[in-house]
Amino acid sequence: MNSNDLLPPGLTVHGDPDDIAAHFAAVALLQPVRRVPAGVVCAPRAAPDLARSGRGACPLVITPLAEPPAWPDPPSVTAGNWFIRSPVHIGAPHGFHDLVQVPGEGFGAWPHPTTLLCLRALDRLPRAPAIDLGCGSGLLSQAWAATHGPITGVDLDARAIAHTTASLAHARPVHRVEVCHAPIARVLPTATQPVVLANVPPVTHREIATAMTPAARIIVISGVRTRDAGQTLTVYARLGFGVSSSSDADGWGCWVLVRG
Numbered sequence: 001m002n003s004n005d006l007l008p009p010g011l012t013v014h015g016d017p018d019d020i021a022a023h024f025a026a027v028a029l030l031q032p033v034r035r036v037p038a039g040v041v042c043a044p045r046a047a048p049d050l051a052r053s054g055r056g057a058c059p060l061v062i063t064p065l066a067e068p069p070a071w072p073d074p075p076s077v078t079a080g081n082w083f084i085r086s087p088v089h090i091g092a093p094h095g096f097h098d099l100v101q102v103p104g105e106g107f108g109a110w111p112h113p114t115t116l117l118c119l120r121a122l123d124r125l126p127r128a129p130a131i132d133l134g135c136g137s138g139l140l141s142q143a144w145a146a147t148h149g150p151i152t153g154v155d156l157d158a159r160a161i162a163h164t165t166a167s168l169a170h171a172r173p174v175h176r177v178e179v180c181h182a183p184i185a186r187v188l189p190t191a192t193q194p195v196v197l198a199n200v201p202p203v204t205h206r207e208i209a210t211a212m213t214p215a216a217r218i219i220v221i222s223g224v225r226t227r228d229a230g231q232t233l234t235v236y237a238r239l240g241f242g243v244s245s246s247s248d249a250d251g252w253g254c255w256v257l258v259r260g
């Protein structure tokens with residue numbers, strides 16, 4: 001039995017725009033690629049395991065289609081009110097914000113649990129300029145620019161910078177995103193942004209702490225296992241940052257740190 005068994009090539013999820021929006025966490029997993037008068041057409045074989053979950057969770061009427069309507073890549077998923085999708089998927093319905101990813105090598109084809117934790121943490125932060133240290137495929141930069149303000153995404157990996165830039169061309173967030181191909185240590189000491197996003201490994205957190213700008217007031221950190229978090233939090237505590245809130249998933253943690 002292969003992973004496409006029991007899934008038709010295409011599906012129509014029936015409902016008006018309010019129905020679709022109300023059940024969008026499930027509809028997103030079915031890989032929605034086209035709005036039609038009856039509802040939305042989906043391409044479930046682009047992500048069979050996700051689509052099976054979506055079909056199980058979706059209470060709306062679903063009818064099969066004989067042909068695949070598209071092959072969107074990467075697959076779509078929601079995280080809170082974020083709709084993470086490819087350029088081929090439909091745009092986000094009311095109540096959701098689009099985050100667009102082209103296929104690429106920035107940070108895997110699928111949002112990591114730490115990225116999802118950071119996205120959820122953004123809701124509680126003030127509108128202000130920010131810097132995204134180790135921006136990877138640029139999801140956090142894109143999210144910040146869609147809802148909070150201008151941001152600079154920094155990464156030393158040219159593939160990450162290319163992925164971030166290509167995705168931004170499709171996403172077009174309301175605020176400006178500047179992309180900077182450089183090591184954090186070169187950029188951070190003179191950064192003027194009060195908000196820092198840092199979803200990076202522990203070794204990079206130590207580099208960040210060493211280079212920390214005096215302008216930073218709020219840091220969202222992740223990329224650290226909850227069981228190993230003590231050392232990283234201590235490094236930031238020495239700079240005057242205390243934990244304001246925290247969350248975790250699959251053994252990974254995310255902390256919002258504030259000072260002053």
Ligand SMILES: C[S@@+](CC[C@H](N)C(=O)[O-])C[C@H]1O[C@@H](n2cnc3c(N)ncnc32)[C@H](O)[C@@H]1O
Nearest residue numbers: 115134135136155156157160183184199200204
């Ligand atoms: C975990 S991935 C990025 C995740 C991304 N922030 C997100 O939330 O989806 C970490 C990124 O940090 C970058 N990175 C690691 N150390 C760095 C350094 N010293 N300077 C700049 N970028 C760095 C890597 O190239 C990689 O793209």
